[in-house]
Amino acid sequence: MILRVLQRLNPDPAAVCGSSWCRILSTCSRVLQQRTGPGSGSGRVGMNVFNREMKRRQKDWSSSLTDWGQYDYLREEVGSHVADRVYDVARTFPLALDISGGRSYIAEHLSKDIVERLFLTDISEKSLKQRRQSEIPTKCILADEEFLPFKENTFDLVVSSMSLHWINDLPGALRQIHQVLKPDGVFIGAMAGGETLYELRCSLQLAETEREGGFSPHVSPYTAVTDLGNLLGQAGFSMLTVDIDEVQVHYPGIMEVMRDLQGMGESNCAWNRRSMLHRDTILAAAAIYKEMYGAEDGSVPATFDILYMIGWKPHESQAKPAKRGSATVSFGDLSKISQPTNTDKT
Amino acid sequence: MSGSNVWSRSREKMRLFPELFAQCTMEATAYGKCVAATTTSRQELKKDLCVKEFEALKTCFVNAAKKKGR
Numbered sequence: 478m479i480l481r482v483l484q485r486l487n488p489d490p491a492a493v494c495g496s497s498w499c500r501i502l503s504t505c506s507r508v509l510q511q512r513t514g515p516g517s518g519s520g521r522v523g524m525n526v527f528n529r530e531m532k533r534r535q536k537d538w539s540s541s542l543t544d545w546g547q548y549d550y551l552r553e554e555v556g557s558h559v560a561d562r563v564y565d566v567a568r569t570f571p572l573a574l575d576i577s578g579g580r581s582y583i584a585e586h587l588s589k590d591i592v593e594r595l596f597l598t599d600i601s602e603k604s605l606k607q608r609r610q611s612e613i614p615t616k617c618i619l620a621d622e623e624f625l626p627f628k629e630n631t632f633d634l635v636v637s638s639m640s641l642h643w644i645n646d647l648p649g650a651l652r653q654i655h656q657v658l659k660p661d662g663v664f665i666g667a668m669a670g671g672e673t674l675y676e677l678r679c680s681l682q683l684a685e686t687e688r689e690g691g692f693s694p695h696v697s698p699y700t701a702v703t704d705l706g707n708l709l710g711q712a713g714f715s716m717l718t719v720d721i722d723e724v725q726v727h728y729p730g731i732m733e734v735m736r737d738l739q740g741m742g743e744s745n746c747a748w749n750r751r752s753m754l755h756r757d758t759i760l761a762a763a764a765i766y767k768e769m770y771g772a773e774d775g776s777v778p779a780t781f782d783i784l785y786m787i788g789w790k791p792h793e794s795q796a797k798p799a800k801r802g803s804a805t806v807s808f809g810d811l812s813k814i815s816q817p818t819n820t821d822k823t
Numbered sequence: 824m825s826g827s828n829v830w831s832r833s834r835e836k837m838r839l840f841p842e843l844f845a846q847c848t849m850e851a852t853a854y855g856k857c858v859a860a861t862t863t864s865r866q867e868l869k870k871d872l873c874v875k876e877f878e879a880l881k882t883c884f885v886n887a888a889k890k891k892g893r
Contacts (some may be wrong), residue, residue, distance in 0.1 A: 572884045573846070575880060683858050683861075683862070683868060684858075684884050686868050686869075686870070687858055687868055687869075687870065687871070687872055687873055687877075688870070688871075688877070690869070690870035690871065718837070729841055730841050730844060732837065732840050732841050732844075733841065757877070759840070759882065760844070760880065760881065760884060761854065761858075761880075762875075763840075763844055763852075764851035764852075764855045764858075764880060765854075765855050765859065766856075767852075767855060768852055768853060768855020768856055768858075768859055769855065769859050771861075
């Protein structure tokens with residue numbers, strides 16, 4: 478509700494300097510005592526859901542592990558799919574931006590004739606330092622996705638992989654992406670959403686209820702796929718494409734699931750998270766996870782619903798829906814069509 | 824943080840969890856079935872609804888840990 482009030486006060490938030498707009502939103506969010514449930518809620522609920530400082534520290538910590546490469550499998554998979562979608566757009570992009578790319582999983586699949594120059598941003602300095610090699614000349618910038626330090630109409634392509642699900646103000650971030658894109662520029666993104674990690678969430682919920690008499694959210698809230706189309710449309714993107722890819726990874730048990738999530742830098746950083754998990758609850762959750770979701774061979778699955786989105790910044794050259802009243806055939810004539818040879822245009 | 828501290832020691836202990844848990848599959852299955860039954864039946868899950876099964880699981884787990892520690 479408060480977001481709508483602010484929009485009426487300032488009809489064109491994109492015109493205001495990015496950081497001051499976001500500061501207005503964050504003071505109002507403290508008034509909004511929203512507690513987002515563990516379910517797949519919309520990203521709009523509560524403007525200050527995640528502790529960004531904590532997320533930066535978690536990413537730095539995961540980069541400082543000696544075996545950090547072991548946890549990269551999900552990001553690599555999603556990065557290669559995003560690169561596929563970039564290839565599908567048969568264009569050369571002189572300047573591209575990879576938001577919160579971390580070690581850059583997308584650029585390694587792209588060649589210089591697709592993307593000529595790349596800017597890579599992330600909040601974690603250590604991840605940027607461990608950047609994977611790519612043939613595209615890259616500039617690394619330490620920046621927060623919610624406060625992009627770029628001028629309007631700068632980039633031909635903006636990509637984002639596996640980072641949008643930690644953004645507090647997703648509508649605002651999408652608007653900023655829309656702003657930094659040139660007209661006829663494209664945004665290709667991937668984020669975790671929908672029913673990601675529902676097995677882990679349910680097991681912990683049931684275990685905490687049975688052992689402690691109540692439960693608190695341990696898995697961060699995700700955007701539903703139905704909301705994503707609305708969010709992109711509201712940010713000003715046109716010709717939207719949203720699809721969902723369910724990735725199931727099998728683990729020996731709940732401890733490995735949690736350890737790998739930690740190693741990926743995907744630990745929960747929501748403000749309303751409980752900092753402690755009882756020993757008994759962990760034991761109970763392990764038993765429940767195995768019993769409810771375990772496979773024949775004793776492994777347990779963890780589902781990652783990856784939402785891929787493509788949105789274009791409007792431009793005159795893009796195809797538009799036809800004007801009202803310009804139809805030459807009526808739908809009512811469909812019933813008159815008996816055979817293909819008898820079709821008659823009225 | 825370098826050297827041994829409470830976090831690194833706790834992490835070391837937690838690393839043994841999967842191995843110890845694997846020795847109590849029967850008790851774990853019994854407890855898991857008890858809790859999973861509430862998701863399909865009309866009975867609501869309350870605190871200590873499956874306390875008997877959980878105590879069995881915990882005893883098995885603690886014994887496995889003692890044996891490992893020896």
